[in-house]
Amino acid sequence: MLICCLCTPCGIKTISLVIGYGRGFWGLEVLCCSDFIIFSKYVFLMIKIKVGIIGGAGYTAGELLRILINHPNVEIAFVNSSSNAGNPVADVHSGLIGETELNFSSELPLNKVDVLFLCSAHGDSKKFMEANEVPASVKIIDLSTDYRAKSPNHDFVYGLPEINRNEITKATRVANPGCFATAIQLALFPLAAAGLLTDEIHVNAITGSTGAGVKPSETSHFSWRNNNISIYKPFGHQHLDEIGQSLRQLQAGFKKAINFIPVRGNFARGIYATTYTTCALNLNEAKELYANFYHNAAFTFVVDKNPDLKQVVNTNKGIIYLEKHDEKLLIVSMIDNLLKGASGQAVQNMNLMFGLDEKTGLALKSIGF
Amino acid sequence: MLICCLCTPCGIKTISLVIGYGRGFWGLEVLCCSDFIIFSKYVFLMIKIKVGIIGGAGYTAGELLRILINHPNVEIAFVNSSSNAGNPVADVHSGLIGETELNFSSELPLNKVDVLFLCSAHGDSKKFMEANEVPASVKIIDLSTDYRAKSPNHDFVYGLPEINRNEITKATRVANPGCFATAIQLALFPLAAAGLLTDEIHVNAITGSTGAGVKPSETSHFSWRNNNISIYKPFGHQHLDEIGQSLRQLQAGFKKAINFIPVRGNFARGIYATTYTTCALNLNEAKELYANFYHNAAFTFVVDKNPDLKQVVNTNKGIIYLEKHDEKLLIVSMIDNLLKGASGQAVQNMNLMFGLDEKTGLALKSIGF
Amino acid sequence: MLICCLCTPCGIKTISLVIGYGRGFWGLEVLCCSDFIIFSKYVFLMIKIKVGIIGGAGYTAGELLRILINHPNVEIAFVNSSSNAGNPVADVHSGLIGETELNFSSELPLNKVDVLFLCSAHGDSKKFMEANEVPASVKIIDLSTDYRAKSPNHDFVYGLPEINRNEITKATRVANPGCFATAIQLALFPLAAAGLLTDEIHVNAITGSTGAGVKPSETSHFSWRNNNISIYKPFGHQHLDEIGQSLRQLQAGFKKAINFIPVRGNFARGIYATTYTTCALNLNEAKELYANFYHNAAFTFVVDKNPDLKQVVNTNKGIIYLEKHDEKLLIVSMIDNLLKGASGQAVQNMNLMFGLDEKTGLALKSIGF
């Protein structure tokens, strides 16, 4: 209850109170009884989003923490990891030294958070949702594949702002897209939105090792992977489902084959995709189409100069570049798999869900080298 | 001229006007004539530091731009590069796409800036200073070696906040330390400050390729450097001068040999140094000495767990780790050569010189991987 | 002049003298005058091929030297390099220390060699041939693109043993194939030979930095290329010409598009290519086709297990792997760009041209890691 205590005779005539997560202040404007007294005071009172993280020891959780620790409107309530309970978060997640005193927790105080990030392994998010009663008021952002496929059985919105910004803004639950899926979809959305996907699509995308997660395996062994190249799941990668779903959302009835070859690269971060398909547009028309489509995108840029992967590494950007060769339109697209391809996009979604500026906390310095 | 226009009868009784670079607002408090009228208004008016950059096409300039572009209190006035004049800065400096529309300039509007960063090659800063009349009001931060040696001929302060914070705060001209020099000095300052450097010192430090700059050379060729290791200038690296100067500043009369072997590493960013010397302290005493010395350091942290280089990559941090083996104290220290070793420290110095929080604009997300 | 000195009365009745490069011995069989005296003696006398190298300071020359230095049937007569004349070859070419005392030479004693390797830059081989009178007896193996296109103006044979072994055996002049061209052709030859190239072809191939040569450039700078990916000349790489020429040699009238995207990888050695096209064969049929086609190939192997690039690095091998997805046949092919893609294949060609076992000197230990 707010009481104007400046002068007793009057009551409060008008209080305009605008309050919001992360607006950076709490605005109170009082128009008092006497005509000429105007009291205007802005109290700096940051309303912070309380965040809980499930699966806190994995790569995406680490990246999420590296972002959120500097996010002006976020307070990390807990980082759940049964295997690491009690250990300092900075001991597990490289780069957090000096930035946080947080410890991993085995508890799940779900009613104490505003948003929950599920950084669990694929399959485990569904198990978590079934095993726990998440309060309806708590927003959820799931980084696994579990809720990416639209279904009458759940209300998760596919969290790719480039096509679903409005839905995300209103959503309580968001399924964060896959990394390959994000890179490839960014390459194809403008064509799909214009109904121009008329032929099969050819995609080759090379990914950093962090895409395979923290668990050691033969193909993540340094001695093997250093200076090495290989493919996996050619023509059958699981991300094809969500790609197809989004393309059909934009271009109903799209049914062409997507010939997708995922490549394991000898670097840690980033996805670099080359995509081409038959396209009736000439280069200038295509450039205009893409520029228009991404005109309002917060992080996706269409460039004129042949780009390289490191331009996006450690940023939440998507970069797109076009060439036309005979009837083929070549679309180069690239993202950082841990950022725009995972935790960065998750924060972007959080920003949208809480009414913050989409870019808050995501003005990340590019690695450059 | 500020006029209180609320009510005509009175004049302005009190104006308390606190203004500062980057304080984030311009505070005007008016206590008016009538006893009961209090007008208090905070206008969000950012006073930005106008920055000019000389030698704008090199690595340190690029890194500086990647930092300053997100610095809340900086406005980049010009980026000088005769060879690139007219070209977009984002064409040359990776990672700036979508973040700036700046072009390189061949002009030098020195009177339009508050601070000048000299990112020139070693030797060129002196030439620049001789050839140009920099207004006395313009602060200068020189990233070359040219003014690191104290001399009656110039008034540059050696810009290592861990020992010279006060001097930097008051300085108009700062000589930004070398990258190897920073990493090694951080390892030795607490001992020197306690007068404990009593024996010769052994240093091996491995550096990323960006330390050698943008100019291609045999040893920066990818085919050669990939998976390769080599040394250069053993026992004779030019940074030994500034290291010795600082150590003598803390421990007058220090004269012991510093046996320093610089190593070329097959990575792009970072310096990892191992330093050891005879030390009378036991491990706990040494840890306490270091912890106390760096207690107020904004970016230098003493850790208890054997660290690795990537914990500092893409941050302005220095990380220090201690072990004791017989009579030898081993000090592991590491920095990002382009940040704490160059442009990050330059911004830290700028923050101090302009009365900003030392960390402003430097809460950089660690690369992690 | 050979004189049988066993017994004076007779003259030499029969001398059967089989002599050959690298046969390892010089066979002299004498059937003497007396009926019962049979003299048979094999003198170990290696007839070595005298080799001259033009453009001796580049990468392919270095690799050639690293092979030839251990080739049992080769003697290096001169390594021409005007820029390095007089310097030890081992100073320029890594890995030759302790293996050779050779110096670079500015001279061209063309009449003292049996074979000449042209390791010149593209365009320079033609200039060399025009400027110098190479004796007709001297065999030439050109590693540049200059003579790969068949033409009435020259008699160079395209030196890809997998399709031209017989021609190479008889050739005096051989145009050594390009690296990308070799990797991609190995993927397509069996289909072409069976007349099965009926649809357009999709190729993505990633190459090591050594493919771009010793001359430093922006994209060969370690700081840039490390952990980076980019493409160049998509759909228009110069090797498409020789690929098309060979495919038409096997499948007359082949005219389908080859959509080829060359990728710059962040490793030094190797080319990893994924190729796919519509194919009527099922997987087993395709495997059989490929196995049969390469049955006699000295270095090209069809494998059943998804391979990785390092399986060929530092070897002269080509490895091929097949998958079938719906109507698409996926062919993974890989080579070491400096060996099977350049100098290794050049030595393979030399072996064939001189009647040696094709594998001589090419049993190279794989790097493994």
Added chain:
Amino acid sequence: MLICCLCTPCGIKTISLVIGYGRGFWGLEVLCCSDFIIFSKYVFLMIKIKVGIIGGAGYTAGELLRILINHPNVEIAFVNSSSNAGNPVADVHSGLIGETELNFSSELPLNKVDVLFLCSAHGDSKKFMEANEVPASVKIIDLSTDYRAKSPNHDFVYGLPEINRNEITKATRVANPGCFATAIQLALFPLAAAGLLTDEIHVNAITGSTGAGVKPSETSHFSWRNNNISIYKPFGHQHLDEIGQSLRQLQAGFKKAINFIPVRGNFARGIYATTYTTCALNLNEAKELYANFYHNAAFTFVVDKNPDLKQVVNTNKGIIYLEKHDEKLLIVSMIDNLLKGASGQAVQNMNLMFGLDEKTGLALKSIGF
């Protein structure tokens, strides 16, 4: 039983039969009855060394196989690996495709081999020796640490040819040196042999990831190790024992501290060591000392030009380079940890033990890049 069948009347007067492993021929010279008949025939008959390998799935076994597969005098009898029994060796060990049809075996036909390589983990060699009755005639080369320390309890000779060539030649059992130990000892032997180790020794050595073996760990994960540097076991690495033992063998009573910092490098192969100590010799004297000491070494070379690690990668070489700075002699030494630091040296030892040329099978092409 050899019968001279040239002429019946006589018997065989003289047979001089020189037979040896890998001599490449089987010499039979017959001086027949009739005075003037001389029959001389050399049959090419390779007597091959039958090799058994224990611990066949690890890195050193793989490297051993990549060498031995091309060794002219070796026949691999079995490769024991219980976990991989029945699988093709080429499926596990990269780079053997097309070179061998061998399968792993779970059997141990110890009486069918001439030599046994123990590529077991440290500690397991001893267990193997205790659990199995190796025939006395079978030579053993152990690559683990288990028998490197001289002891009255075993008769293993320390297999570093640079100091123990004669002993190795006569040995039945050899303990193959450690990788770090080899690199560091090569740096110090000439000084020790001259009794010149008079002060403490400072060593920093950076190793490739293959040194840590095939078993995945946190520090062998590509995402972690890529572009990363860290140290382990500073001042306390287990190889210090064997280093000290050898130095005392050459310089009795040597007791000075060896301050050794092992560094984990972000490359797969190689060890690059910098060692320095106080030394009374000037640079030329030191060079002469080293050149003389290694004059007869098959693989160790002293060079005049600052070398880099890749000069030894994929070779069995040790390269040594000297500088003098004030009273300190700096010795740079480098080897390939899997070759001169393990399997290559094991083969060198085998060659010596079987009377072959020390270099047989070890003329390996350097990777170069």
